[in-house]
Amino acid sequence: MTITEDKIYKALEQVMDPEIPVLNVLDLGMITAVRIGENDTVLIKMIPTFSACPAVELIRNNIRATVEKELGASVTVEIDKEAHWNSNRMAESAKEKLKNFGIAPPQIHNGEAYSEILMHTACPHCNSENTYLRSPFGSTLCRAIHYCRECGHVFEHFKPLE
Amino acid sequence: MTRNDAISQLLTAMADDSLIQGHRNSEWTGLGPIMEEDIAFSSMAQDKIGHAWALYRTLHENLGGTDPDRFAFLRGEKEYKCCHFVEMPNGEYDFSLMRHFLFDHAEAIRWEQLQQSSFEPLVPLARKLKGEIKYHTLHANAWITQLCRAGEESYARMQSALNTCFPLALGIFEPNPEAEQLLTAEKVYAGEAALRAQWMDRIYNILAVAGLNLPDENEVTPVYGGRKGYHTEYLQPLLDEMGYVFRLDPEAVW
Numbered sequence: 097m098t099i100t101e102d103k104i105y106k107a108l109e110q111v112m113d114p115e116i117p118v119l120n121v122l123d124l125g126m127i128t129a130v131r132i133g134e135n136d137t138v139l140i141k142m143i144p145t146f147s148a149c150p151a152v153e154l155i156r157n158n159i160r161a162t163v164e165k166e167l168g169a170s171v172t173v174e175i176d177k178e179a180h181w182n183s184n185r186m187a188e189s190a191k192e193k194l195k196n197f198g199i200a201p202p203q204i205h206n207g208e209a210y211s212e213i214l215m216h217t218a219c220p221h222c223n224s225e226n227t228y229l230r231s232p233f234g235s236t237l238c239r240a241i242h243y244c245r246e247c248g249h250v251f252e253h254f255k256p257l258e
Numbered sequence: 259m260t261r262n263d264a265i266s267q268l269l270t271a272m273a274d275d276s277l278i279q280g281h282r283n284s285e286w287t288g289l290g291p292i293m294e295e296d297i298a299f300s301s302m303a304q305d306k307i308g309h310a311w312a313l314y315r316t317l318h319e320n321l322g323g324t325d326p327d328r329f330a331f332l333r334g335e336k337e338y339k340c341c342h343f344v345e346m347p348n349g350e351y352d353f354s355l356m357r358h359f360l361f362d363h364a365e366a367i368r369w370e371q372l373q374q375s376s377f378e379p380l381v382p383l384a385r386k387l388k389g390e391i392k393y394h395t396l397h398a399n400a401w402i403t404q405l406c407r408a409g410e411e412s413y414a415r416m417q418s419a420l421n422t423c424f425p426l427a428l429g430i431f432e433p434n435p436e437a438e439q440l441l442t443a444e445k446v447y448a449g450e451a452a453l454r455a456q457w458m459d460r461i462y463n464i465l466a467v468a469g470l471n472l473p474d475e476n477e478v479t480p481v482y483g484g485r486k487g488y489h490t491e492y493l494q495p496l497l498d499e500m501g502y503v504f505r506l507d508p509e510a511v512w
Contacts, residue, residue, distance in 0.1 A: 148308020180386040231294040233301035258389035
């Protein structure tokens with residue numbers, strides 16, 4: 097089987113985030129480069145969402161194992177030190193998946209103060225913007241907790257990050 | 259002293275501050291006054307320890323330092339360069355919150371500055387961490403402001419915590435003249451005095467909104483010593499506890 101970039105990306109679609117199982121590593125924008133070297137060796141570069149993300153090594157191993165299994169190639173996964181993750185890297189389609197999973201997606205931001213964009217995060221259950229931030233920290237590093245005054249749900253939010 | 263020695267001193271102090279503050283934050287896990295606060299301090303602990311880890315990795319990979327885990331857990335007390343402020347026990351919630359406020363604004367300013375550093379490995383890290391720490395300062399600002407408006411006792415406790423914390427917080431900016439001279443000449447960073455002046459401006463503006471009086475910086479004695487390896491009686495017991503599992507078997511693979 098010839099290894100192509102398309103096939104590598106296809107395989108990467110199967111690698112899900114362990115903390116948000118509806119999103120794969122491409123949805124999240126965690127992959128920064130894919131290269132095919134001599135003898136069909138594959139190099140994949142990735143970046144963690146938050147620098148203290150405890151799942152990085154797990155995700156890295158999952159990427160290697162999945163791509164090796166799908167393509168039968170020897171795969172190296174490196175942490176890309178040049179790039180850094182920000183929430184604008186998340187695909188539009190991923191935001192829809194996130195919302196259907198019950199987590200409000202991150203707003204697009206242009207470096208403005210977080211306090212402004214966190215004020216009226218739309219509720220993933222009823223779409224109301226009559227909400228408030230209860231805490232900028234939640235069950236994982238990438239989530240905040242909000243309350244919806246309209247439907248009374250406490251909901252989680254994938255935090256925007258520069 | 260070479261440029262790299264000076265950078266190593268700066269990064270070790272920053273990393274040790276972050277590690278020890280992270281450990282103190284983690285001591286609130288399970289004990290926070292409300293669930294959201296328990297989660298907030300636990301999350302900030304995770305961030306801080308992650309930031310320390312990133313700096314220990316930079317020391318290891320770019321500056322010839324030892325393995326990050328061994329460096330974090332196996333040094334003698336005098337080899338740690340954290341300031342006394344982060345060593346202090348958590349005390350009551352007023353102290354912990356005020357320390358969190360003062361410490362995180364200092365870190366935020368430091369990382370904002372380091373985005374322009376001539377030491378390249380720090381630049382992408384600075385961009386990343388600056389964004390993460392914004393959530394820490396957002397959290398701190400919200401609580402400081404709210405608790406200052408929550409009645410007489412609450413306000414008095416916040417003012418008293420500020421008075422207690424302020425001389426300790428100035429210790430974050432303990433001068434290191436020889437290294438700083440090199441680092442400012444080489445444009446690695448702006449130096450402690452410049453960071454301290456920016457920090458004073460920033461906290462003053464938020465404290466003014468909360469109605470708190472910032473003590474006069476010329477009237478207090480900054481608590482120095484940490485950057486030279488002299489520590490309070492609280493650090494050694496913290497190190498004993500923090501490194502207990504690691505020291506049982508330093509070669510273990512997790």
